[in-house]
Amino acid sequence: MFKLLFVFAVLILSSNASVQDFCVADLKGPESPAGYSCKSVTKVTVNDLVFSGLSAAGNTSNIIKASVSPAFAAQFPGLNGLGLSAARLDLAPGGVVPFHTHPGASEVLLVVQGSITAAFVSSANTVYLKTIKKGELMVFPQGLLHFQVNAVGFNSVAYVFFSSSNPGLQITDFALFANDLSTKLVEATTFLDEAQIKKLKGVLGGTG
Amino acid sequence: MFKLLFVFAVLILSSNASVQDFCVADLKGPESPAGYSCKSVTKVTVNDLVFSGLSAAGNTSNIIKASVSPAFAAQFPGLNGLGLSAARLDLAPGGVVPFHTHPGASEVLLVVQGSITAAFVSSANTVYLKTIKKGELMVFPQGLLHFQVNAVGFNSVAYVFFSSSNPGLQITDFALFANDLSTKLVEATTFLDEAQIKKLKGVLGGTG
Amino acid sequence: MFKLLFVFAVLILSSNASVQDFCVADLKGPESPAGYSCKSVTKVTVNDLVFSGLSAAGNTSNIIKASVSPAFAAQFPGLNGLGLSAARLDLAPGGVVPFHTHPGASEVLLVVQGSITAAFVSSANTVYLKTIKKGELMVFPQGLLHFQVNAVGFNSVAYVFFSSSNPGLQITDFALFANDLSTKLVEATTFLDEAQIKKLKGVLGGTG
Amino acid sequence: MFKLLFVFAVLILSSNASVQDFCVADLKGPESPAGYSCKSVTKVTVNDLVFSGLSAAGNTSNIIKASVSPAFAAQFPGLNGLGLSAARLDLAPGGVVPFHTHPGASEVLLVVQGSITAAFVSSANTVYLKTIKKGELMVFPQGLLHFQVNAVGFNSVAYVFFSSSNPGLQITDFALFANDLSTKLVEATTFLDEAQIKKLKGVLGGTG
Amino acid sequence: MFKLLFVFAVLILSSNASVQDFCVADLKGPESPAGYSCKSVTKVTVNDLVFSGLSAAGNTSNIIKASVSPAFAAQFPGLNGLGLSAARLDLAPGGVVPFHTHPGASEVLLVVQGSITAAFVSSANTVYLKTIKKGELMVFPQGLLHFQVNAVGFNSVAYVFFSSSNPGLQITDFALFANDLSTKLVEATTFLDEAQIKKLKGVLGGTG
Amino acid sequence: MFKLLFVFAVLILSSNASVQDFCVADLKGPESPAGYSCKSVTKVTVNDLVFSGLSAAGNTSNIIKASVSPAFAAQFPGLNGLGLSAARLDLAPGGVVPFHTHPGASEVLLVVQGSITAAFVSSANTVYLKTIKKGELMVFPQGLLHFQVNAVGFNSVAYVFFSSSNPGLQITDFALFANDLSTKLVEATTFLDEAQIKKLKGVLGGTG
Numbered sequence A, B, C, D, E, F: 001m002f003k004l005l006f007v008f009a010v011l012i013l014s015s016n017a018s019v020q021d022f023c024v025a026d027l028k029g030p031e032s033p034a035g036y037s038c039k040s041v042t043k044v045t046v047n048d049l050v051f052s053g054l055s056a057a058g059n060t061s062n063i064i065k066a067s068v069s070p071a072f073a074a075q076f077p078g079l080n081g082l083g084l085s086a087a088r089l090d091l092a093p094g095g096v097v098p099f100h101t102h103p104g105a106s107e108v109l110l111v112v113q114g115s116i117t118a119a120f121v122s123s124a125n126t127v128y129l130k131t132i133k134k135g136e137l138m139v140f141p142q143g144l145l146h147f148q149v150n151a152v153g154f155n156s157v158a159y160v161f162f163s164s165s166n167p168g169l170q171i172t173d174f175a176l177f178a179n180d181l182s183t184k185l186v187e188a189t190t191f192l193d194e195a196q197i198k199k200l201k202g203v204l205g206g207t208g
Helices: A001-017 A173-177 A183-190 A194-205 B002-016 B172-177 B183-192 B194-204 C002-016 C172-177 C183-190 C196-203 D002-016 D172-177 D183-190 D196-202 E003-017 E170-175 E183-190 E194-204 F002-016 F173-179 F184-188 F193-203
Strands: A066-071 A087-090 A094-102 A105-115 A116-121 A127-134 A139-141 A144-148 A154-160 B066-071 B083-090 B095-099 B106-115 B115-121 B128-134 B138-139 B145-152 B156-162 C066-071 C084-090 C096-101 C107-113 C117-121 C127-133 C139-141 C144-149 C156-162 D066-071 D087-092 D096-101 D105-115 D117-119 D127-134 D136-140 D146-150 D156-162 E066-071 E085-089 E096-101 E107-113 E115-121 E127-133 E137-139 E146-150 E156-162 F066-071 F085-091 F097-100 F107-111 F115-121 F126-134 F137-140 F146-150 F156-162
Touching: A001 C107, A001 E115, A066 A094, A087 A094, A094 A173, A094 C183, A105 A116, A105 A127, A105 F066, A116 A139, A116 A154, A127 A139, A139 B083, A154 B194, A154 E170, A173 A183, A173 A194, A183 A194, A183 C096, A183 C144, A183 F097, B066 B095, B083 B095, B083 B145, B083 F173, B095 B172, B095 F184, B106 B115, B106 B128, B115 B156, B128 B138, B138 D105, B145 E003, B145 F184, B172 B194, B183 B194, B183 F097, B183 F146, C002 F193, C084 C144, C096 C172, C096 E183, C107 C117, C107 C127, C117 C139, C117 C156, C127 C139, C172 C183, C183 C196, D066 D096, D087 D096, D087 D146, D096 D117, D096 E183, D105 D127, D105 D146, D117 D136, D127 D183, D136 F066, D146 E183, D172 D183, D172 D196, D183 D196, D183 E096, D183 E146, E066 E096, E085 E096, E085 E146, E096 E170, E107 E127, E115 E137, E115 E156, E127 E137, E170 E183, E183 E194, F085 F097, F085 F146, F097 F173, F107 F115, F115 F137, F126 F137, F173 F184, F173 F193, F184 F193
Parallel strands: none
Antiparallel strands: A066 A087, A087 A154, A094 A144, A105 A139, A105 A154, A116 A127, A116 A144, B066 B083, B083 B156, B095 B145, B106 B138, B106 B156, B115 B128, B115 B145, C066 C084, C084 C156, C096 C144, C107 C139, C107 C156, C117 C127, C117 C144, D066 D087, D087 D156, D096 D146, D105 D136, D105 D156, D117 D127, D117 D146, E066 E085, E085 E156, E096 E146, E107 E137, E107 E156, E115 E127, E115 E146, F066 F085, F085 F156, F097 F146, F107 F137, F107 F156, F115 F126, F115 F146
């Protein structure tokens, strides 16, 4: 029996050198198109593979009465390169996650409290709209515009999961109004009225 | 303004023909290495993109005091080809999801009720073990052995999400003991004692 | 020498059966998440691999003074599965391709006549804006909002190329206003004023 | 214990429906860019996952004194979609596998009898040349020109493995001389002399 | 309204840390199989996403009366990891881009001036040949031999686009004759006559 | 002719900068989810692309009467990022490679001496079992449990090839018994008897 131990130890040690079961992000190392660099396996502990940042409710004391808390690879380094990430949505009564896209991933939403009216719009401009109840799932295909709105008079909570560890997030209103793109260009490329654009630039901190 | 409508309608109609934002599984069509065939977009409704099958608790009145309810592409056709799927775990007090792997996907676990002690074992045989509380996440890298055990004296519930719409599921005990692989070969390839093998083959319905 | 001929003929014939150098789309066959079914190689001619549909200028006699002509796999079946597609942009003086995304691909733009002011907005809401002259290239990373505007007083023409044979196209205005999503939900999820929404719904044929 | 059996049976049956551990090629079904359609799992036997076609030596009684026997998905359907395939090389004394590429895969060569002088040429035109002995491996990166020549005075045998189930095979001489491409165009695009082209067209069955 | 600003700012800042919408190549950083390292987003400007190097005609005062100007990730770092790249072809009267392959990408050609006779050869040695006019597209599937020849008596210009940011380029004549591979081995592996090989080695700077 | 040389030299030099035909692993550089960093091309020699480590028989003087010698990217750096790797199996009479999985790759086995009885178990718990003779191939789909046993009274030798340069290796017995996972948890998650677990922990060096 001793020999078994010995021989396998040799095997394990040699294969050990090539182990890359996972690649916990080293946020300070060089990034590649495939994601963050890997933290040395010898320094990885189970705490790199567990994330507590979505346990607590987000702060919904704001005008959208909602919050979005990401657990992407930047927040939860254990996800790096594994093709998965998550976020938590808290929606107070009247809460809204406005129209947005994830440029790099599809999404599945799970309601864990309350009910949420959600929709996405396809390339053919068809609206897929439904009120999702606790324990139900809804899928949002990659890159398509979608939103979530609280459907009940108390707090709703959902977790969403993505098919990438860096799904990205582009909130349409922020992309259009929260930067220095000139009002004239926004007008030309959205058909919105000048007054409307200036109003939202004001609210969201845009200039130009 | 009428012209805008007209021109864009032409654009939309032509691009319409090429739309494949998603590929809801047609479970009766031919399968390819990329997944199921796509249901015609004209027949897709929002109900294809929503899944209610994980709303209700699974039946845990069994010896493992647990149940696993999958929402893979075969159960939730809207996920087909989108690189995502899910499952619900119900664990009664003492409940266990025994050692298993998903050959085709990484997994993220979200505890939504109670607490769950979970672990995976790396290629280097290191155990990454932690008790995951409500709202916490744990990641299980692709293909590695892992398990989940209820950590509290009441029902725990978790949802798990996968980086593939067909992650697969191989429960080690079933792979070893619930088929007609001869006791002699199981003994030779697992180092387990003959009596142990025969006992588990008896429990799990294996022969040989 | 005869033998060489013979032996290689055998090799070629047998390898012939497995040839899948390309997969010209059979638009009537079943689709999979990987794209269209393949037309039989024996029926493929060079004309399946060549596309003339972008030779002629598109019609810009419309309110945006622009046209977009796609050469995706649905229009140019020879591209199916090869990770590439194209489109032609014609922009009359004052012409605009409004804000839009391609959910499934990155894009490179090549100006072949005139000059075009183009921009995309990143996830961090930074605007990358530049006027692109004849012979210059600009890249638009996957899924991000972008637009193109004619920068000169005569017709500009550009060709764009995508990293997928089915890149998709979602024009923000159409997604928001050209369907039956209720004005109330659009208002809640975009922060736009009701009057603005109703005006654009009217222009673009939306209801609700 | 009976309950365990029952509960797991339910789980297994339901997950059974979604099983796609592999996709044995149904050579008569529709093809997709991802490969052949899948044979029904209920009809698959172990014989679909085993291939005996490379057991016997190929016929080297020909002018190149060599033979190449493929085990791609078309010959070995069990490989379909698994990212792997193989071929057997038999090289009599003086035997040569002429310059060729595999457009869709990298290759590893294993010599199992004799010795083989092999080389590939990089994009920078550097030659990587070595005589590979029994039990040694050499890698040929995707798409690059390479060849194999018997290095000993008796039969050499090698097996090669590819990173795709449909790697493709393009033998340069055949691509240039074994079809109806006009001598004039071959001359213009290869810098070869007309007489040389006509000679090889004659040998390899080309016309024009 | 101030609160909206505040809450979203928090969201944006936190998601900001994980933004990897694109990965402009840092040509001095470590390379990975996925491409070059990423330049810090804070240092990226629109000029990294725009490329002017293909605006001017290449020099065709040479024996092939043609030039090929690449815009791969090494020349146009903004393309890194986005699955796209480009090149410009200038063909004077009689100009030729000789037989070559791109080991890592499929290609689409767009003629913007003149006409070009182009062809590729499939694994089955079938020639797909056509004269492509201004505004037409032709696709060349990954890794297959192809060429382009000017079809008119004046300068023709084309742009080609690739399905990878590092498509590679292997010109058959250079791979065979522009290095130190011995004449004997070239003869054995191409069936070309010794004199022909020595002649082309002389022209292209090869030795051996 | 001199001009040809000159112009192409320019082309080659410029394209040279972007060459990444392969990415020989620099085992000391940062790792990414796509694999090891690339060694500088200027330092690569053919010896990086050739591997002799599998030429000699492994040591089978141990209790399993077998050895497994890996040629993954960590041992054979030339494979890095090319989607291929290999291993050599030596099985003395009575030799066994016990149940194991490769979390990140499918596998093809080639018997080069003797005969080997091999099997894998699918997600549906079906056993695919066959005795493979010299020159035959068997495929093991990604992530599924499988084993190999010598089927003859003399040494058998096989080479296996993987669809990844880092396939991983998880031997079930080692994952269960060769670490510090408590006997109680192993018992709960495998249904094995306590005595059996303690016995194997003793043999394999586990604790707890």
